[in-house]
Amino acid sequence: MTTKSAAAASRATVHGYPRQGPGRELKKAVEGYWKGRVAAGDLHRTAAELRRDNWRQLVSAGVHEVPTGDFSLYDHVLDTTVMVGAVPERHRAVAEPGSLDRYFAMARGTRDVAPLEMTKWFDTNYHYLVPELGPETVFSADSRKQTGELAEAVAQGHTARPVLVGPVTYLLLAKPAPGAPDGFEPLTLLDRLLPVYAEILTDLRAAGAGWVQLDEPALVADRGPAELDAAARAYRELGALADRPKLLVASYFDRLGEALPVLAAAPVEGLAMDFTGPAAANLDDLAGVGGVPGKRLVAGVVDGRNVWINDLRRSLATLASLLGFADRVDVAPSCSLLHVPLNAAVERDIDPRIQRWLSFARQKAEEAVTLAQGLSEGTEVIAGLLAANSAALAARSSSELTRDASVRARASAVTEAGTRRDQPYPERAAAQRARLGLPPLPATTIGSFPQTSELRAARADLRSGRLDGEDYDKRIAAEIRDVIRFQEKAGLDVLVHGEPERNDMVQYFAERLEGYAATRHGWVQSYGTRYVRPPILAGDVSRRAPMTVEWTRYAQEQTRRPVKGMLTGPVTMLAWSFVRDDQPQAETARQVALALRDEVADLEAAGTAVIQVDEPALRETLPLRAAGRPEYLRWATECFRLATSGVRADTQIHTHMCYAEFGDIVRAIDDLDADVISLEAARSHMRVADELAAAGYPREAGPGVYDIHSPRVPTVEEVVSLLRKGLVAIPPERLWVNPDCGLKTRSWPEVREALQNVVTAARTLRAET
Ligand code: GLN
Ligand code: ZN
Numbered sequence: 001m002t003t004k005s006a007a008a009a010s011r012a013t014v015h016g017y018p019r020q021g022p023g024r025e026l027k028k029a030v031e032g033y034w035k036g037r038v039a040a041g042d043l044h045r046t047a048a049e050l051r052r053d054n055w056r057q058l059v060s061a062g063v064h065e066v067p068t069g070d071f072s073l074y075d076h077v078l079d080t081t082v083m084v085g086a087v088p089e090r091h092r093a094v095a096e097p098g099s100l101d102r103y104f105a106m107a108r109g110t111r112d113v114a115p116l117e118m119t120k121w122f123d124t125n126y127h128y129l130v131p132e133l134g135p136e137t138v139f140s141a142d143s144r145k146q147t148g149e150l151a152e153a154v155a156q157g158h159t160a161r162p163v164l165v166g167p168v169t170y171l172l173l174a175k176p177a178p179g180a181p182d183g184f185e186p187l188t189l190l191d192r193l194l195p196v197y198a199e200i201l202t203d204l205r206a207a208g209a210g211w212v213q214l215d216e217p218a219l220v221a222d223r224g225p226a227e228l229d230a231a232a233r234a235y236r237e238l239g240a241l242a243d244r245p246k247l248l249v250a251s252y253f254d255r256l257g258e259a260l261p262v263l264a265a266a267p268v269e270g271l272a273m274d275f276t277g278p279a280a281a282n283l284d285d286l287a288g289v290g291g292v293p294g295k296r297l298v299a300g301v302v303d304g305r306n307v308w309i310n311d312l313r314r315s316l317a318t319l320a321s322l323l324g325f326a327d328r329v330d331v332a333p334s335c336s337l338l339h340v341p342l343n344a345a346v347e348r349d350i351d352p353r354i355q356r357w358l359s360f361a362r363q364k365a366e367e368a369v370t371l372a373q374g375l376s377e378g379t380e381v382i383a384g385l386l387a388a389n390s391a392a393l394a395a396r397s398s399s400e401l402t403r404d405a406s407v408r409a410r411a412s413a414v415t416e417a418g419t420r421r422d423q424p425y426p427e428r429a430a431a432q433r434a435r436l437g438l439p440p441l442p443a444t445t446i447g448s449f450p451q452t453s454e455l456r457a458a459r460a461d462l463r464s465g466r467l468d469g470e471d472y473d474k475r476i477a478a479e480i481r482d483v484i485r486f487q488e489k490a491g492l493d494v495l496v497h498g499e500p501e502r503n504d505m506v507q508y509f510a511e512r513l514e515g516y517a518a519t520r521h522g523w524v525q526s527y528g529t530r531y532v533r534p535p536i537l538a539g540d541v542s543r544r545a546p547m548t549v550e551w552t553r554y555a556q557e558q559t560r561r562p563v564k565g566m567l568t569g570p571v572t573m574l575a576w577s578f579v580r581d582d583q584p585q586a587e588t589a590r591q592v593a594l595a596l597r598d599e600v601a602d603l604e605a606a607g608t609a610v611i612q613v614d615e616p617a618l619r620e621t622l623p624l625r626a627a628g629r630p631e632y633l634r635w636a637t638e639c640f641r642l643a644t645s646g647v648r649a650d651t652q653i654h655t656h657m658c659y660a661e662f663g664d665i666v667r668a669i670d671d672l673d674a675d676v677i678s679l680e681a682a683r684s685h686m687r688v689a690d691e692l693a694a695a696g697y698p699r700e701a702g703p704g705v706y707d708i709h710s711p712r713v714p715t716v717e718e719v720v721s722l723l724r725k726g727l728v729a730i731p732p733e734r735l736w737v738n739p740d741c742g743l744k745t746r747s748w749p750e751v752r753e754a755l756q757n758v759v760t761a762a763r764t765l766r767a768e769t
Contacts, residue, residue, distance in 0.1 A: 008328040009376040010319070012063050012368040013298060015213065015250060015272065016070035016163060016336025018361050020523060020531060021050045022343065027529040030073055033100065034108075040100050047073060048152060055158050057362065062369035065211070068149040069162040070336060073100075074107045074528045077128035077173060078116070080165040081106070084196050085140035088116070088132050088177065098142065107528060117175065118527055122217055122253050123624055124305060124339050125534070125576065127527035131170065133186040134177035141199040147207040154208050162204050163336075166214035166249065167197050167238075168231045173218065190230050194237050201244045209245040213272065214238075217335075219263070220254035220279070221624045232262045239267030248272055252300060252335035254624045255281040264289050270296035274334040275318055276303040277581075278628060283318060291325030300334030302359075302367045307340055307522075307536060307578045309359040310367045312374070312382075312389045319375045331372040337361035340578075341522035341533075354517050354538045357396045397582065401515075401539035408540065411590050419641040421673060423649040425699055428675060431650035435609055436562055440732035440769050441723070441762045442493040444702070446656050446678055447566045447612065448505075448742035449483045449498035450751055459503060476501045477554060484558040486752070491759040494610055495563045497555035499744065505568045505614065506576045510535035512547040513595055516577070536578045541591035546602045553606045564654065565603040565611040567596055570639040575617035586635035596643035604651050612654035613644055615672075616741075619657060619665055637671035644674065652676060658704075658741045662688050666695040678702035680740040682714070686725040693729035702736030705761070706754050708746055713754045719761035732769045737762040 020026045029046040032038030038046075055066045072079050081087065082103065090113045095101035107129060109115035116129040146162050153160035165173075167190065174186035197214075204212050219231055238247060249263055250272035256263065260282070263271055271292055273282045279300075286292070299322050301315040315331075322329050344358040359367060374382040396402055421428065458475045461467035467475075483498035502508040510516040517538045523531040548565060556563045570592040580588050596613065603611050618640075623632050644653045655672055658680035662669065669677060669692070681688045681703035689703045705722045706714050719737075726735050737758060743751050 010328070010372040011065065011330050011376075012365070012372040013065045013161065013330055013332050014058060014063060014067060014337055014365050014368065015215070015252070015300075015304070015332060016067050016076075016338050017054045017058065017365075018338055018340070018342050018525070019050065019071050020342070020525060021053070022346075022521075024523055024531060026050055026073070027531060030529050034104065043073070043100070047071065051149065051152060052156060055153055055156060055160075058365055059158055061362070061366045062373070063365055064330075064372075065159045065161045066153055067163045067213070068153045068160045069146045069164060070338075071149060074103070075127075075129050077121075077131065077165060077170075078103070078107055079145060080170055081116075081129070081131050083142055083146065083164070083200065084170070084193060085142055086131055086133060086137055090114070098144070120620060123621065124253075125524070125526060125532070126339060128173065131174035131186070132177040133171070133174045133189055134180035134184060137177065137189060137192075139189075139193050139196040141196045141203070143200040143203040146200065147203050150204060150207050150209055160209070161211045161213055161248070162209050163213040163215065163250075164197075164200070166216040167193050167234050168227070169216045169218035171230075172227065187227065187230055190234060194234060197234075197238060198241050198244075201238065201241060201247075205243055205245045211248055211270070212245045213248045213250050215250045215252075216259075216263075217250075217252050219259035220251050220256055220274075222257075222626050223259060228259060228262050231259060232266065235263065235266035235268050246270065246296075248296065248298060250298070252304070253279065255279050255285060257285065257625070260285050261289050264292050264295075268295070270298060272298035272300060272332065274300040275322075276300065276334045278623070278625075279334065280318075283321065286322070286325050293325075294327050296328045296330065297322060297326035298330045298332050300332050301371065302331075302333040302364050303581065304333035304335035304337055304364065305339040306581055307344070307358050307360060308581050309357055309363070309389065309392055310371075311393060312367070312371060312386055315371050316374050316379065319371060323375075329375065331368045331375065333364045333368060337364055338525060340364065341519060341524055343521070346521050347519050349520050350517050351401075353395070353399060353401060354536075356392045357538070358536075360522070399539070402580075402582065404514075404540035404542060407542050407591055407594075410594055411587065414590065414594070414642060416638075419638050419645055421641075421645045421647070421649075425673070425675070428649045428652075429699075431648075432609075432652045432675060435650040436494075436652065438493050439766055441735055441737050441766050443737040443759050443762045444492060444494040444564070444678075445487075445496055445739055445755070446742045447496050447499050447564070447614070448502070448744035449496070449500070450746055450748050451500070451744040452748070455479065455500050476551070480551065480555050481558055484555055484563070487755075488559055488561065490752075490755050491763070492755065493561065495555070495559060495561050496566060497551055497563060499566060499742070501551055506573055507533075507535055509547060509568050509573060510577065512544065513541055513592070514544055515539040515541035515591070532576075534577050537574065537580050537588055539580075541588065541595055543595040543598050547599055549599070549602050549606050552603060552608055556607060562609045565600075565608040567599060567611065567613045567643075569613045569615035569618070569655065570596060570643060571621055571636045572615050572617040575621045586639070589635060589639040590642065593639040593642040597646050600644060601646050604647050609650070610652045610654060611644070611647070612656060613640065613674075614656045615640060616656065616658045618668070619662065622665070633665070633668045633671070637668050640672045640674075654678065656741075663691050666691055666697065670695070670697055674699065676700040676702065676736060678704065678736060678738045680704050682707035682722065682740050683709075686722050686729075689726040689729040689735075700734045700736060701730055702738040704738060704740030706739035706758055708739050708741050708743060711746070711750060713750055714757060716757045716760045716764070719758050720764055723761055723765050727765070732765070
């Protein structure tokens with residue numbers, strides 16, 4: 001395939017780059033600053049060095065235009081809040097305008113003031129700080145960070161493109177400030193915000209910006225006329241500015257859909273669009289609007305949020321068909337590379353067969369360069385790279401790692417009936433009541449107990465060899481005994497073993513399942529200075545051996561009360577990992593579900609009467625656009641049932657979810673067919689109990705009565721009052737009493753007191769029924 005064209009040569013760029021540095025230098029510097037060990041000047045110096053290294057790396061890979069302003073000491077949405085002067089009143093009092101202390105007060109709070117709320121950036125695992133805007137908000141431009149970083153890059157000899165969160169997305173990501181009138185919509189502040197963006201664009205032009213990128217990922221969700229009109233108005237107005245840089249409006253994570261004609265008609269010089277995953281539909285949509293003639297199109301053909309090598313030939317074909325649609329087609333990863341680890345080449349412990357298939361930020365930038373070169377100079381010039389790429393892809397698709405015949409045979413034999421329990425719910429409920437003999441309003445917890453520093457130290461010692469396996473197991477056993485004894489004393493009815501052996505609820509299982517790979521340096525920013533190393537789902541999944549049975553059995557031996565088995569569900573096992581891109585997620589989830597099904601069976605055979613399968617990620621994995629949701633919920637709930645439906649009538653299946661508004665997934669919760677569900681609810685005052693009741697939810701439920709995200713211990717009266725609310729919607733024989741989520745982040749003194757209060761509250765109400 002030769003794709004020479006008469007149009008301007010294609011070039012490579014990226015929307016953003018990981019901030020942390022190869023040794024997580026940024027984390028160390030920022031945390032050092034918080035502890036008073038690193039001076040402000042040194043923190044800024046470290047940050048500037050990291051930016052310099054990133055740009056240098058990108059440019060030496062052949063990237064033409066480097067991003068600036070995407071770097072952040074904590075979060076780029078927080079940076080935007082500072083840039084537009086929307087600092088909440090309570091943080092203004094903390095320190096000087098523009099100071100690090102004020103910035104970090106917004107991010108983390110201080111002893112006296114609460115931080116901004118944090119939530120997920122679209123459907124990624126990155127968390128941003130939510131702007132708080134109200135009718136009183138006055139915006140003012142502070143372009144220093146943006147112009148400063150641009151000036152650095154220019155001084156280092158680079159062609160640079162500042163990247164800003166766009167005004168429409170900024171407002172759509174905001175929430176009403178405390179005290180704003182009911183129903184206040186931040187988007188109504190657009191007319192006030194646009195002059196501030198205009199001023200910043202003018203400043204950036206003066207600082208030498210040829211192009212500025214405005215990120216509008218919010219436009220890829222289902223948007224109504226008011227929002228589309230806001231987008232049209234925003235870019236009409238910014239486009240009409242006299243002395244401004246060229247504008248590149250960037251979208252990613254899904255197709256632009258109804259926002260595409262709006263942006264295509266806007267007086268801006270460029271669009272960046274995603275052409276990977278569900279966003280591949282952008283290709284047809286572009287054809288549908290007759291392309292974007294006269295504009296620069298930055299084509300995101302390299303998946304910016306997953307870790308696999310690109311299919312270069314396929315991307316070249318996409319790029320070739322895009323050539324006719326724009327004045328100039330540049331190549332980029334689909335979104336900021338913030339969502340992937342830095343460098344796959346440093347992963348020396350990973351199976352070398354898998355390593356060939358991996359592409360992290362550094363490699364993705366190189367892929368974009370290769371594609372741009374192939375597109376403008378012809379594929380002959382990249383023939384060697386294309387051949388190597390084809391060979392790696394072929395090795396992947398024929399590998400026994402990705403195609404385990406027995407796993408595939410088993411997965412394809414699954415029938416709908418095989419995902420259903422043998423008995424209808426009422427029959428199961430009766431059998432479980434007879435076996436468990438629980439009181440009304442039974443009290444339980446969600447699984448984990450405090451992960452003490454001793455436990456963490458023991459795990460670190462095990463890893464470094466200072467502690468041998470046997471001694472480590474002794475510590476875990478002792479912890480389990482303590483946790484069981486405490487729960488018996490406190491008067492809980494269904495106990496847990498406390499999960500002391502688990503570093504993380506996904507990683508623990510990933511390490512024990514075939515098909516998962518772990519990285520050594522694959523850190524990805526979750527929020528602020530918190531980085532995670534998501535496991536990689538690389539091949540067909542199967543279980544080598546039982547994963548949780550030993551510790552569960554050990555815990556059960558310590559008590560006559562039922563101990564819950566504790567597993568992580570298939571959707572969550574995918575959501576907090578990098579997933580395969582060579583088969584539908586539903587396939588991968590089904591393989592995980594089958595492995596869990598075996599674990600459930602083994603737990604049951606070992607005498608476990610109650611088994612909980614956590615799905616905290618079920619709600620957050622919901623596709624951005626409503627059109628994709630029914631299909632997702634179909635396979636997600638089916639996989640949960642596949643994992644849990646093999647048990648006897650008198651084995652009780654629990655599930656748990658948190659971090660969510662549940663209103664829009666009540667039907668899906670019902671489809672899980674779990675006997676008991678526990679849900680986060682303390683902060684929303686048991687609203688979910690009403691939602692379940694309104695939907696006619698027939699099974700047992702435990703809306704949380706203890707907010708475990710706060711160090712505050714709830715009083716008996718508070719818990720009683722929450723339970724009374726719950727009892728209005730759910731009768732006592734179907735209402736469980738439990739915290740919002742696991743207790744691993746809390747301290748023992750808090751947990752002791754809180755659970756005691758929770759049990760006392762349950763007993764108080766039991767006496768009334
Ligand atoms: N069982 C897990 C725990 O208690 C559940 C965690 C979660 O829902 N995020 O820690
Ligand atoms: Zn939870």
